[in-house]
Amino acid sequence: MLGDDAIIDRDDAALISEAAARADPSNPAPSEGFDARHGVIAAAALLAACDSGGGAGGGTVSVAPPAPTPTPTPSPTPTVAVLTARGASRFLAQATMGATRTSIDSVLNTGIAAWIDAQFALPRDMSHWDWLVSKGYNSESGGNPSGQNGFDASVWRQAIAGSDPLRQRVALALLDFLVIGINGINLSWRAFAMGAYIDLLLDHAFGNYRDLLGAIARNAAMGSFLSFIGSRKANPSTGSLPDENFARELMQLFTLGVQQLEQDGTVRMSNGVPLETYSLDDVAQLARVFTGFQLATSDNKTPDRMREPMVINASTNETGSSTFLGATVSGGGMAAVDAAIDIIFRHPNVAPFVSKQLIQRLVTSNPSRAYVGRVSAAFANNGSGVRGDMKAVIRAILLDPEARDESAALAGANSGRLREPVLRLTNWARAFGVTSPSDAWTIGDTTSTTQRLGQSIGRASSVFGFVRPGYTPPGTAIAQAGLTAPEFLIASEQTNIAYINYMQSLVGGGTGDTKADYTAMMALAPNSAQLVDEVNLILAAGQLRPATVTAIRTAVDSIPLTATNATLNRTGVAILLTLASPDYLVLK
């Protein structure tokens, strides 16, 4: 660990006098940003596991409105690519919260497909719930029954130090569209309620999407956030009707979307008008099913009921029949809930709707129709007739040629996605071994748009989340090109600058005892070429362009080795300039 005397100075600290910029004539020629120490280890196997699956209708029951069963687009013939350290880092930037030197080596050793399988086999890190308990937040006196204490610490701890990085990344992708924000939960023990919800996403990240839907429909935090706790069946004498909130967003945001889709994600049209997925009546009918929900117990002395599945109070639950999406359920209770979720889950929209969003979260904002079609096919049928198998979907997304073809991504002007702000933080933290010896993880709430990131895990202000899959920044070349860029919804003149200022502090001195370990970087720092190449590889997947590399090296070399804390400050410059570079910010 770095001693206090070695903290990189901030401008307000001004530990270091300004040294005249002095170019180092001994600098070697600019590197191509390619790591040669790791040769060709794993190669052709990486593309082998892309399930093309059966037809989209395989293993499903067709439910109105019908969609034509598409013929899945066959996978293109895999091009044999040599897996390089740079390619491994790029893969890890898609599949984890950030690459590390160790994980790059691991992927190079096993190949990508085997690395994914190994991740599937890993046990989960400690749950948010158990961590909160282990820190005593569950005691009425020491804890904070009405508050959020411990929540951010647990979230950052897992995102940065979690031992199950693929699971962490997929769960964050799910949280981006199966949204709850902790401030919108009107329950006590909110840290536990929100922690339990994220635990569900982590639990089911490698499971089945249908099971995940069943779990979140019973989750206390969801019940509160989308207000179906306490929703009552229609009362003819008062005219009171069931709360429609969850019914609507379950279809609009979690499963179907508002427009009918082909399996490749294109919108189905009739006479030039998009076909809508459901009607006002469908929502009103489905809302009848989600009535009578309440917390499992009335005991508020402990947080336990925040993770127990909700139960249904028969006296306020609708037991009559409800007809929606052309199907009918009746009888009430959890049986009706499960029947209703089955009906939704079988709708042809679910595969392309969920698949495209997961691709956008992990790989690219603008996947080709064929790529969406291939992943949808894997969602519809994992090859064994199972619909909704997340492992098959994750493999299909990450092993697809469109995800793996680095040279095409680098050459294409429209490729990639803007790294979302919280991932930039975790990218840095994982790359440079951030730890919190006290387990305090004092990063906290990072939603401030003028002081921090404009985004924080589990802190969206509404069910529409921080990013929207169809968002295109109006009035830009992106919009003119007909492309989407979901993360630009939270990019603005103020937040872009605030991000740099915040990272300047974090990179420079961390927060509390949450700090990076730059030992390895400082060993390279006397040689600006080696330093920048290593930062480029781990943090930016080697995607800094040569001119950017040269500019960063020149900036590093402006700090003479004779200066106080020279290697540390040179390291800081290399890292912060990389984090600020548009080359890094858009992961191609």
Place this chain on the structure above:
Amino acid sequence: MNAPTILSDVSRRAFLQRSALFGMAGVAAPFVTSLGAIGEAAAATASDYKALVCIFLLGGNDHYNTLVPYDPTSHALYAKPRGSLALGRDALAATALVPSVDLGGRAYALAPAMAPLNPLFDAERLAVALNVGTLIQPTTRVQYQNRSVRLPPKLFSHNDQQSFFQASSPEGASSGWGGRIGDLFQSGNGSSTVTCINASGNAVFLSGRSAIQYNVGTGGPVSLLRGGSSLYGSATAAQTLRRMMTETNPNLLASEYATVNKRAMDTQAQLANALAGTPESTFPLFPSGNGLADQLRMVARMIAISGDLGTKRQVFFVSMGGFDLHDNLATTQPVLLGRLAAAMRAFHDTTVALGVADKVTTFTGSDFGRTLASNGNGVDHGWGSMHFVMGGAVKGKRFYGTPPAIGHNTPDDVGQGRLIPTMAVDQYASTLARWFGVSEGDLSTVLPNIGNYDKSTWSQGFV
């Protein structure tokens, strides 16, 4: 305009008194000097300057408990399906609105929490627009049921109806009507970047076909490296940082990100000095702990420096969230409406103090209205809603549009008291645009569907 001067005087006095109460006595002289300077700066271009301010209520505000049916017949029709959520007539007496033009026997009261706006209504500074909502063309109940007219797509969906209200197109829209108004005026501004200004998050409303929305933040532009000129001890590194952040890039997304960075840095440099001359402390009327008030204070500061920047026309967007009250309506909505009213009142009084009240017109918008029917402790997504227009140029103390029938199966109802709008957002917008100076010939550029409405209705007359 014809607004009574008494409000102006009262407000100015209150402004000064409260600034003293806020402990500013010690800096009274510089404060007054500063205020005078603001007034002069604004006055220099006063004959030219106009601003439109959109206050967007995110989540779909429940209009039934915001502008409450008050005459006994209407109130009874409202109260029964609302059940425990209904506001009683007694509680509404103090905020009942008495318009200068009778509404055919119908009457409304503001939610009690909105009492700070009653004096503005009485002083003809506040008007009410009735049953405003998203439409493509005039629509009757039969036409809705038969789908025999074009309807806004994805009705009742938050994100899409927010977008349709702001842009006449669902989510993914490429420009909004505030931005399209900005297109027409940005060349007349000293700096085109400060034509369309957002003091909240990104909103399609302010993006034009060429006009770009500028996000200003509530505390003014953030300064890179907090104004520092070196990075970890290196001035060279700081210079590299600025250059690298703004360079064009072969990747489209990266290039656009750099464009936002460049606009941020350029505009920060431009605004920082001007805003430093009008610090927050010289705007004491705004309540603290009120996010909307923070945004509107920033709008007021931008208006105050408009003379310095040579700005003639500006469109602003501010917003407030939390209105999607499927539950806890009775406890939560009054808190939100109280904040809304306090922020609006403070903003208006500040424009009076600045001497620009008749140059600034403020209006509300929202995703949609709500159902009349209760779901027990909240209400669900609706369509038409009630909105407010505020400012010195407003022909206030009046209702505009048609009071909708109240109840189920009325000619205005599509189910559970969801209202079919009788004033299209296009008509609401065209009225504002005409005041702002958009010519009749340009209206269809700003509002592509306005031609579907009779020309005599393009101005609803409220401003």
